[in-house]
Amino acid sequence: MIIDACGLSCPQPVILAMNAMKTGELPLQILVDNNTALENVKRLAESKGYKIDIEQTDEKFQLTLSR
Amino acid sequence: MSVKPFSRFLASRKGIILIGAVIGILAALLQKFGNPPNMGICVACFERDIAGALGLHREAVVQYIRPEIIGFILGSMAAAFMFKDFKARTGSAPFVRFVLGIFAMTGALVFLGCPWRTLLRLAGGDMNAVSGLAGLTLGIAVGDQFLKYGYNLGRSYPTHYSAGFIMPAAAAGLLLLLVFEARFSPEGPIFFSSKGPGSLHAPLMISLGAGLIIGFIAQRTRFCTMGSIRDVLLVGDIHLMSGIIALTASAFFVNMILGQVKFGFSGQPIAHSNHLWNALGMMLAGLAFVLAGGCPGRQLVLSGEGDGDAAVFVCGMTVGAAFSHNFSLAGKPDKIADGIMQVGGPSVWGMGAVLIGLCVCLMIGFTMREKY
Numbered sequence: 001m002i003i004d005a006c007g008l009s010c011p012q013p014v015i016l017a018m019n020a021m022k023t024g025e026l027p028l029q030i031l032v033d034n035n036t037a038l039e040n041v042k043r044l045a046e047s048k049g050y051k052i053d054i055e056q057t058d059e060k061f062q063l064t065l066s067r
Numbered sequence: 068m069s070v071k072p073f074s075r076f077l078a079s080r081k082g083i084i085l086i087g088a089v090i091g092i093l094a095a096l097l098q099k100f101g102n103p104p105n106m107g108i109c110v111a112c113f114e115r116d117i118a119g120a121l122g123l124h125r126e127a128v129v130q131y132i133r134p135e136i137i138g139f140i141l142g143s144m145a146a147a148f149m150f151k152d153f154k155a156r157t158g159s160a161p162f163v164r165f166v167l168g169i170f171a172m173t174g175a176l177v178f179l180g181c182p183w184r185t186l187l188r189l190a191g192g193d194m195n196a197v198s199g200l201a202g203l204t205l206g207i208a209v210g211d212q213f214l215k216y217g218y219n220l221g222r223s224y225p226t227h228y229s230a231g232f233i234m235p236a237a238a239a240g241l242l243l244l245l246v247f248e249a250r251f252s253p254e255g256p257i258f259f260s261s262k263g264p265g266s267l268h269a270p271l272m273i274s275l276g277a278g279l280i281i282g283f284i285a286q287r288t289r290f291c292t293m294g295s296i297r298d299v300l301l302v303g304d305i306h307l308m309s310g311i312i313a314l315t316a317s318a319f320f321v322n323m324i325l326g327q328v329k330f331g332f333s334g335q336p337i338a339h340s341n342h343l344w345n346a347l348g349m350m351l352a353g354l355a356f357v358l359a360g361g362c363p364g365r366q367l368v369l370s371g372e373g374d375g376d377a378a379v380f381v382c383g384m385t386v387g388a389a390f391s392h393n394f395s396l397a398g399k400p401d402k403i404a405d406g407i408m409q410v411g412g413p414s415v416w417g418m419g420a421v422l423i424g425l426c427v428c429l430m431i432g433f434t435m436r437e438k439y
Contacts, residue, residue, distance in 0.1 A: 009360045009361075011294075011302070014302060034154065
């Protein structure tokens with residue numbers, strides 16, 4: 001599942017990530033375009049025990065969550 | 068030298084505790100150096116003072132160009148540049164944000180303080196702040212429900228690089244007006260209070276320096292008082308909350324050392340004990356902050372790193388401050404007349420404005436949802 005959270009201010013990326021986590025679909029890819037969203041989504045994923053891979057492309061970050 | 072380890076530290080739990088402690092300590096010290104009592108830093112009050120200095124309202128006791136506000140914006144800009152975080156962006160419902168700014172300020176000035184001052188009032192022993200904090204929490208809890216059910220003002224988009232500099236340039240312009248004490252006519256503006264809270268201020272360089280330090284660290288840590296309560300209620304995340312606990316504790320500690328603590332409800336400086344309207348005022352402010360995505364301090368910091376939508380919110384707050392005093396909406400502090408304490412609070416106009424504000428915010432929350 002891919003979530004595009006670019007341009008959204010917090011807590012929207014976190015809420016979208018939380019809703020996506022509830023579906024249980026993996027791997028979960030979340031696209032954000034600022035450090036605040038990156039850190040907040042990363043913190044949420046860590047607290048839920050996900051394995052996180054982060055890729056930076058241009059001005060965007062792609063977080064891939066898996067178990 | 069790489070800035071990454073420093074950046075990582077500031078983004079950590081220790082970093083957020085550090086910024087909370089820095090704000091608390093500097094606020095208590097600024098009060099010692101001359102800022103108003105229990106108001107070492109108050110973003111709402113200080114923006115109100117700037118509105119007064121510019122003549123947008125004519126309440127003679129609250130007019131001064133507060134260097135702390137300038138420092139927050141410029142400090143944030145400096146950090147954003149240093150860490151390659153400066154991004155000019157805008158386009159997420161700017162007029163809605165402007166209206167939210169107006170009502171956020173209306174509510175905050177009925178209570179007499181922003182969330183930072185709420186904590187600083189507590190740290191000075193002002194127990195009236197408890198009802199304000201309760202109202203703030205309630206407003207944020209209501210806002211959280213809207214967030215859960217899809218409230219969203221939409222995406223912002225990258226814009227011209229130069230657009231991100233407008234707010235920092237405006238801050239620099241304010242600094243010039245302050246330094247040169249510009250007078251545009253014999254009676255002013257620029258207005259500077261000769262009595263009352265507006266006349267009480269720390270020396271310019273100390274205020275500006277404190278503002279720059281706070282703006283710089285707040286940009287890196289994303290410190291936000293509204294966000295701290297919102298995150299606990301919404302996702303059980305205590306990251307930001309640890310910062311506001313550090314702020315309150317450190318301010319209390321320094322206040323104790325400096326003899327600036329006076330526990331109680333009555334006789335508290337620039338405060339009133341009208342608890343219902345303390346709570347309702349801050350409930351309105353809290354709700355507006357959630358809908359706009361940040362407390363007043365956070366919005367200033369965002370406006371310094373290129374966020375045009377946050378800049379619009381700041382402008383809304385400034386206009387809201389002008390309305391609050393021009394239309395007698397702001398709360399009046401308690402006062403003692405003929406040996407009898409008179410409880411202050413908002414006028415009937417202020418009460419009406421809070422209720423209208425709550426209705427408008429609820430309407431915004433209910434109607435502005437977005438599906439992806």
